[in-house]
Amino acid sequence: MDGKRRPGPGPGVPPKRARGGLWDDDDAPRPSQFEEDLALMEEMEAEHRLQEQEEEELQSVLEGVPPSAIDPRWLRPTPPALDPQTEPLIFQQLEIDHYVGPAQPVPGGPPPSRGSVPVLRAFGVTDEGFSVCCHIHGFAPYFYTPAPPGFGPEHMGDLQRELNLAISRDNRGGKELTGPAVLAVELCSRESECSPGISGLGGPLGRPLGEPRRAGRQWGQPWGDGRCSLPAVLGVRGRSQAPASSCLTGIFPEPERDPVIQICSLGLRWGEPEPFLRLALTLRPCAPILGAKVQSYEKEEDLLQAWSTFIRIMDPDVITGYNIQNFDLPYLISRAQTLKVQTFPFLGRVAGLRSNIRDSSFQSKQTGRRDTKVVSMVGRVQMDMLQVLLREYKLRSYTLNAVSFHFLGEQKEDVQHSIITDLQNGNDQTRRRLAVYCLKDAYLPLRLLERLMVLVNAVEMARVTGVPLSYLLSRGQQVKVVSQLLRQAMHEGLLMPVVKSEGGEDYTGATVIEPLKGYYDVPIATLDFSSLYPSIMMAHNLCYTTLLRPGTAHKLGLTEDQFIRTPTGDEFVKTSVRKGLLPQILENLLSARKRAKAELAKETDPLRRQVLDGRQLALKVSANSVYGFTGAQVGKLPCLEISQSVTGFGRQMIEKTKQLVESKYTVENGYSTSAKVVYGDTDSVMCRFGVSSVAEAMALGREAADWVSGHFPSPIRLEFEKVYFPYLLISKKRYAGLLFSSRPDAHDRMDCKGLEAVRRDNCPLVANLVTASLRRLLIDRCVGSRICSLCIWHLPALNILPVALCLSACLCVSVSSSRSPCLLVSFCLTLTLSASIWGSRNPPRLCA
DNA sequence: AGCTTTTATCCCTTCTCTATATTGC
């Protein structure tokens, strides 16, 4: 392969642009700036890069790759001609970024500045699989600032001049941007979203229009889902690709030292069951593999170069793999740098734009600190399955092997790391074995991506919350809430203020009802509010825009029925005065969750059920994060009045629910036994109605839930969720029970909350022992002295008996120093047992 | 001097407090 060729279709000149004609008619009434911006996003002229690229690509294919290696199916279909004047171009946005490029006049927009301007660039695919790159001109970054008293139109010229002067003085934007930074200053009147709804605080606000140098770094992603009008469940017919590379190595492969010996890639069109391409690039000859294309190179430089070229030709929309983000891709780039393969690191969609490695880290209270590397690949979505799994699923092990087994029931092709070197140094058959292993490594993440419906779920989340796909893996919950807030605020012409965040004290959260600990051999019905915090915010119209500062209610002459006072003493106006933004956002999120739940109810396949459950859970977390956002004191817009009110209402509600249930279901009211709430956490109550059958408990639970719901304003709803029978209540947030919900005559499963059985910070021995004991206790109902002798014979933990015995000498020391009763009991039991089994000639059959 | 008693010291266990990990909502 000719290593000297420039990558891709030539230097990074942005391709030609067509203009949409939306504002060609200058006489047409001008929409407000907000609507304009929105419309710009919606109706933007877009152009197909493919057509002009294809010739070049073919050229490069012919030069770089043996003609026999080119399969026309690798390339995308040729897009039909599109008349931007008449036809809309509808596509799913995959990524959006911005660059500084030559100005283009936008009809009806601000006057074109000379020189370079910031341009938004959206990448995506259409339903037919055509690749789209949309250059969005005419968007000038802007901000609002309150005008000082006495500021009038006559001062605007001065302000603009001064601003430009100040900006050119501290020359921070670099040389990319030329011409004046501030294009215009306008006066307008807007209301800040944090101010009380009808306070009339919104004075005149100055509006410098466009200050590219600073703002170029400030703006995020306006209305990120590209306003795409595809149906909710869409087919992105893109290509996913899973590279996996093997390295010759000792323990830690070092890109400065250890060569890359194979790179395997699979190509898949979304919606098709099997990859249309399996490609193994190897160093040194390799025997053919059925169903895969093998290409061998003598020089490592050529191998890397070939892969880089391949990526550009195949042009995938999505790239997946396992830990590619932190290992494979950075390794390949570093290795190429070491070998001085100059044309390698151009993996993105913009020709001539270098892919570089950047260190970044994400930290939040939930996840702790996570350090990652970022390899830039403009226009492609990187869906590293490891990152996806780390965020979405709680697993005991995240190795590809464990994960594949867990979700797919498949194991990896096992090749010991230590023999990779030997295999590579063997013959073409041993290298073939290595390639098969490598292909499997690429195949598994791809299968996971498809089976776990990662893309479908991610696209839904991106659309609902209005952020680019890549944010879902690289950013947290705040950005999603901010994006939705901005979207909603824009609809209503409100502005979001910039507030300085300072840390403060924690506020009071939810109540956990003191548990009546014990073993219950009667059915316990569980009632739970559906989406408690979101529904509180909706029911009481809690929002930044409905909050009344202390005393304002009186000042504005609001009557008592126009506002409410929350348990914390804060005041909010009712819907009749103004409907809050947050309730509307929540409506949207909850309706998305409702759709997901409806799909879940229809599904029967266990894995798909698990996936759909994950999807509805993710939407639930997003909705709860709206509440969390208002209480995030190190955040963009904290408002403790809202979050404290929410938890305050919540505390009142669980208490009231408990009272209601215990007051209605009493002997005096004609029930056989008085009901008792034995436990409850935040928004749930566990009730003992005193009935002995599950069916009766279910009936009473349903009735009680409906009756209690009537005591709260819509959309707050208490739901009957499940019955536990029997129920073992150990302490707050720690209990177990057999769960009945779908039918009264058979339990659905055993449910464990907070016990060692579900925690991941114990050794498997403890977890297995606890699980097995609970099984005996709850399912086999062995209570009393027999429990020990019965349960221990069926411990899965016994599988490790011989090992335990051998290691007991050393283990004893470390175990006995532990203070954990669980661990001690497990270990002692195991030890006793192993001794007795060791001695018996015919050990009992161990159950798996 | 030899024995007993007192006291200081060491070592061990037990308790308390804090930080961390993880889960439940």
Place this chain on the structure above:
DNA sequence: CTGCACGAACAAAGCAATATAGAGAAGGGATAAAAGCT
């Protein structure tokens, strides 16, 4: 022009609860040295 040091800016859903390890204090028993008695 490049490399380095420094500061600013950016980003980060929430609280309640349990279990456990580790550090350190407190307390008790064993032991040996010191003191006291005959």
